[in-house]
Amino acid sequence: MQSEILKVVMLTVLLSAGASWHPRNYAQGVTEAERLLQKAMLSEDVDGDLQAAIGQYKKIVADSGGNRAVAAKALLRLAGCYEKLGREEAKKTYQQLINDYPDQAAEVASARQKLEGLTRVLEKQAAKPVFQKITIPGKISSGAQLSPDGSRLAFVSGGDIWVVNLRGRVAPDIAGEPVRLTQGARAAWGGLAWSRNGEWIAFNRGAPASEIYVVPTSGGESRKLTISYSPRGGSPARAALSFSADGTHLAYATKIEDRLALHMASVATGDDVRRLADPVSTDPAFSPDGKFIAYVKSWEVKPYDPRSEVRVVRLDGQGDVRFTEGIPARARSPVWSPDGKLLAFLMVPGGDDASQEAWITPVSETGKAAATSTKISLPNTTYDSLAGWTTDNKIGLLFPSPTHAAIYTVPTSGGKATQVTPGEGFHPRWSPDGERIYFRHGFGDIAFVPASGGKVSLLSQGGDKVVEALPGGGNHISPDGKRIVFSGYKEGLAGVHLWTMPVTGGEPVRLAMKPGSDSRCPAWSPDGRWIAFLSEKALSNKKLDLNIYIVSSDGAEPRQLTHHTECFCQLLSWSPDGSAIAYTCTDGVLRVIPVTQGEPRTVIKVDGLGRHDGLAWTPDGVRLVYSVKGRIWTVAPGGVPSEISTGLDGRVGDLAISPDGRRIAFNASAGGEPELWLMEDFLSLVKK
Numbered sequence: 001m002q003s004e005i006l007k008v009v010m011l012t013v014l015l016s017a018g019a020s021w022h023p024r025n026y027a028q029g030v031t032e033a034e035r036l037l038q039k040a041m042l043s044e045d046v047d048g049d050l051q052a053a054i055g056q057y058k059k060i061v062a063d064s065g066g067n068r069a070v071a072a073k074a075l076l077r078l079a080g081c082y083e084k085l086g087r088e089e090a091k092k093t094y095q096q097l098i099n100d101y102p103d104q105a106a107e108v109a110s111a112r113q114k115l116e117g118l119t120r121v122l123e124k125q126a127a128k129p130v131f132q133k134i135t136i137p138g139k140i141s142s143g144a145q146l147s148p149d150g151s152r153l154a155f156v157s158g159g160d161i162w163v164v165n166l167r168g169r170v171a172p173d174i175a176g177e178p179v180r181l182t183q184g185a186r187a188a189w190g191g192l193a194w195s196r197n198g199e200w201i202a203f204n205r206g207a208p209a210s211e212i213y214v215v216p217t218s219g220g221e222s223r224k225l226t227i228s229y230s231p232r233g234g235s236p237a238r239a240a241l242s243f244s245a246d247g248t249h250l251a252y253a254t255k256i257e258d259r260l261a262l263h264m265a266s267v268a269t270g271d272d273v274r275r276l277a278d279p280v281s282t283d284p285a286f287s288p289d290g291k292f293i294a295y296v297k298s299w300e301v302k303p304y305d306p307r308s309e310v311r312v313v314r315l316d317g318q319g320d321v322r323f324t325e326g327i328p329a330r331a332r333s334p335v336w337s338p339d340g341k342l343l344a345f346l347m348v349p350g351g352d353d354a355s356q357e358a359w360i361t362p363v364s365e366t367g368k369a370a371a372t373s374t375k376i377s378l379p380n381t382t383y384d385s386l387a388g389w390t391t392d393n394k395i396g397l398l399f400p401s402p403t404h405a406a407i408y409t410v411p412t413s414g415g416k417a418t419q420v421t422p423g424e425g426f427h428p429r430w431s432p433d434g435e436r437i438y439f440r441h442g443f444g445d446i447a448f449v450p451a452s453g454g455k456v457s458l459l460s461q462g463g464d465k466v467v468e469a470l471p472g473g474g475n476h477i478s479p480d481g482k483r484i485v486f487s488g489y490k491e492g493l494a495g496v497h498l499w500t501m502p503v504t505g506g507e508p509v510r511l512a513m514k515p516g517s518d519s520r521c522p523a524w525s526p527d528g529r530w531i532a533f534l535s536e537k538a539l540s541n542k543k544l545d546l547n548i549y550i551v552s553s554d555g556a557e558p559r560q561l562t563h564h565t566e567c568f569c570q571l572l573s574w575s576p577d578g579s580a581i582a583y584t585c586t587d588g589v590l591r592v593i594p595v596t597q598g599e600p601r602t603v604i605k606v607d608g609l610g611r612h613d614g615l616a617w618t619p620d621g622v623r624l625v626y627s628v629k630g631r632i633w634t635v636a637p638g639g640v641p642s643e644i645s646t647g648l649d650g651r652v653g654d655l656a657i658s659p660d661g662r663r664i665a666f667n668a669s670a671g672g673e674p675e676l677w678l679m680e681d682f683l684s685l686v687k688k
Contacts, residue, residue: 033070036060041077050081051172057081072097072104076111083118085172086130088681091118129682131379131397134166136175139673141189142384143239144398147198148338150390152217153676154201156189161203161215161222166676181215182222191239194388195247196288202241202250209239212252214267225250226270240385242284242293243267251276251284251293262295262313276313277320283333283385287340291315292367294323294334294343310334310345312367321367324359331359333385335395342686344395346386347375353383358395358679360686374686376679384674393683398674404650405669407439409451410632412618412625412657412664414645420453420665427468427654428665429475431503434658437665438475438484438503444468446475446486448503451658451665459484462507466490466499471611471654472520472534477503478553479528485511487520487533498522498533512555519549521571525595526578529553532561534569548572548583550595562593562600571615573624582617582624584609590626592637603637614655614666625664627652632664 040056043049057078064071075097082090094115098108136153144155152163153175161181168176181201188204195201198217205211205224215222227250238260242251250267253260259279265272276284276293283296292315298308308330310323323343324331330348332355337344343363346355356378362370380399387396405424408417425439425447434451441447444467446459466488468475474486485500488508496518499508511531513519522533531553536546546568551558562569567587574581575592582592583600588607593600606628613627618634625634625644630651635641646652650670657664 031067031070033060033064033067037070037074037077040074044077044081048171049169050085051167054078054081068101069104072101072107075101076107079111079114083114086681088684091115094118129376129679129685132173132678132680134173134175134676134678136164136166136676137178140164140398140676142398142674143190143192144387144396144674144676145192145194146388146390146394146396147194147217148196148388148391149198150388150392150394150678152198153387153396154192154194154217156187156192156203159184159186161185161187161192161201163201163217181217181219185213185215185222187213188239191241191252193241193243193250195243196245197247200243200247202243204239204241212241212250225265225267227252227265227272238282240283240285242286244286245288245290249273251286251295253282253284262293264293277311281311285334285336287336287363288338289340291340292363294336294345296332296334298330306330308332308348310343312343312363314367319367323361323363323367323369324373335386335389337389338391338393344386344389346382354381355383356381358386358397360682362686362688371687376682376685378679380677387676393680395679395682397677397679399677400672401675403669403671405667405672407437407449407665407667408646408648409437409658409663409665410644410646412634412644412661414643416647417668418453420451421449421456424667424669426470426667427473427475428667429477429656430658430665431477432479432481432659434660437656438477439667440468440470440473440475444470444488446484451663459501459503459505461501461505464490464492466508469496469520474498474520474522474533476523478524479526485522485524485531487522496520498531511551513551514557523572523574524553525574526576530578532572532574532581533558534572536568546570548581548593561595570609570611571613571626573615573617575617576619576621582615584613584615584626590615590624590635601637604635604641606633606641612653614653616655616657616664618657619659619661625655625657627655627666630668632666 037060040053044053057074060074061071079090079093094111097111140155144153146153152165154163162178164178165176168174186205188209191204193202200214202214205213212225212227213222248267249264251264253262260282261279262276262281262284263272264274264276280298281295285294293313296308297311300306310331312321312323331345334343334345342360344360347357347359348355358376359373361373364370382399384398387398389395406419407421407425407428408419410417425441428437428439436448437451438448447456449456469487472487476485483500484503487496488499489496498511498519501508519533519535522531530550532550535549545565548561548569549558550561567585570584572581572583580592580594584590588609589605590603591600608629615626623634623636632644632652633641634644648668650668653667655664655666
């Protein structure tokens with residue numbers, strides 16, 4: 001009732017205020033154009049819905065029926081809405097009013113005054129794009145993608161595909177109600193792709209991604225495409241999909257001799273039409289006219305010194321063009337402008353995927369770069385792919401929300417957690433005497449902290465630095481408390497290997513193994529004689545497996561313990577008596593296997609288990625403790641799991657149980673979830 005009274009009051013004010021607005025006497029009535037103008041002014045000034053007001057003002061100008069006075073007033077108001085939103089259309093609209101309505105003196109005078117002020121502001125500021133955060137209810141996933149028209153965002157939540165209207169009713173920067181498109185789809189978070197007409201979304205299924213589905217955006221059953229390809233990993237680049245302009249074909253990356261290569265298949269039949277590029281090629285993007293596919297070509301200059309560039313394939317068979325040739329960095333995530341004349345992509349200066357710069361480059365008719373790239377600094381770091389380039393020339397960016405991370409301890413019975421490090425850490429592991437907690441610190445260092453909290457001390461390394469891997473670094477302390485085993489890589493040495501070094505610091509010694517394949521998640525046996533770890537190898541059908549191996553703590557040829565071919569092993573923990581190993585796989589099953597001989601037995605099926613989670617036995621060997629979906633649980637074989645409360649809102653990662661079984665150490669983080677930002681008003685900066 002109060003809002004209705006307010007509207008009446010505001011309407012009275014709007015109708016009686018302003019030198020340029022003199023309404024007719026209501027006894028004589030108002031024209032339809034004037035009535036629509038009043039309604040639009042209410043949307044702007046009372047409801048605060050600038051987007052709705054913009055649409056109404058545009059309609060009034062288009063349908064004014066020769067009523068130039070009303071049209072001029074609507075244009076003045078339209079320009080004001082654009083100015084409130086900080087959009088460059090404000091300047092253009094003020095100028096349009098001046099040029100097209102010279103007979104409307106009051107409105108033209110106001111437009112000149114506004115334009116002069118706006119020009120002065122723009123002159124004071126260096127030309128730069130506008131970044132706007134869009135608030136979306138709940139959390140969105142990495143790999144979220146904008147619809148081609150920019151009205152909706154597709155993302156994965158709980159293994160299903162969701163779509164949210166970005167033009168909600170509350171405010172221009174607050175999205176509407178999310179809508180679920182699938183039920184129980186097991187959708188992977190990477191690789192969402194809209195068809196150009198906005199009617200379909202393609203997505204990957206499984207972890208790692210191993211099947212491709214399409215689902216109608218209007219609702220309905222999803223359909224599996226009969227495309228045969230190997231698992232490709234979960235990152236958006238590796239799992240990226242792209243529809244052709246007419247929606248008849250899909251580009252994707254699949255493994256060829258253990259390396260990813262781009263292929264194109266028919267959406268209708270699943271037939272593999274052709275290979276688009278040689279390995280390693282990922283991240284395909286069809287041009288709007290269907291003539292080209294932009295993609296990312298990757299290689300290593302030397303071990304752990306990756307490079308990548310954007311290339312463009314001409315689909316008429318006339319070549320594969322090096323689009324970003326000679327750039328001493330890594331390019332990723334190419335997206336086309338709606339007219340196909342520009343390519344945008346992210347530049348990565350370092351070894352991870354952190355990007356703080358977007359490059360935009362004109363494209364020639366042959367697919368080559370037509371001018372020098374325009375470099376745009378981003379207001380935040382993104383580790384994600386670009387979320388698309390809409391028809392109204394907005395580029396979607398996914399920035400992480402502010403984060404806080406640390407290592408904590410909590411009683412094994414649950415309760416309130418205690419923070420023991422001032423900042424981020426991973427892979428916490430207890431010393432055998434329970435006095436210290438060792439963990440991965442910073443950029444691959446190993447550190448320790450008193451178990452009750454305090455100063456963080458780094459372990460110094462002699463010789464060339466070995467960087468601890470993430471995930472799967474290990475940090476496991478030998479039962480005698482003298483040495484630490486971890487997984488890491490060293491410059492100049494290919495692969496990820498197992499290393500040991502004194503707990504007091506010193507030069508890491510590589511564990512000699514045959515074969516010396518990539519190895520992660522090392523853990524000493526309780527008697528210190530053995531080390532269990534995860535390692536991968538190629539199978540005859542060109543797939544990879546990831547299984548548990550056991551090797552002497554002095555090194556030798558390892559013995560394969562598990563033999564899974566349909567899922568990857570992820571976490572492992574020795575039983576306290578050393579007779580068995582508990583482990584998890586990507587199929588979500590927690591198993592226990594005897595170390596000597598015998599088959600694994602299932603303890604429990606846990607949806608959502610991942611390689612960043614943790615697993616540990618209680619010292620009495622009665623229960624297992626694990627983390628999943630950011631929470632800690634405990635279960636006895638054959639029993640029902642129960643949660644161990646921490647009192648934290650953050651997400652729990654890896655964990656370890658103290659030698660006396662009284663406390664759990666774990667790393668946890670809060671924040672860091674993707675947030676959607678839109679970059680606009682950047683075209684004037686692009687070099688032609």
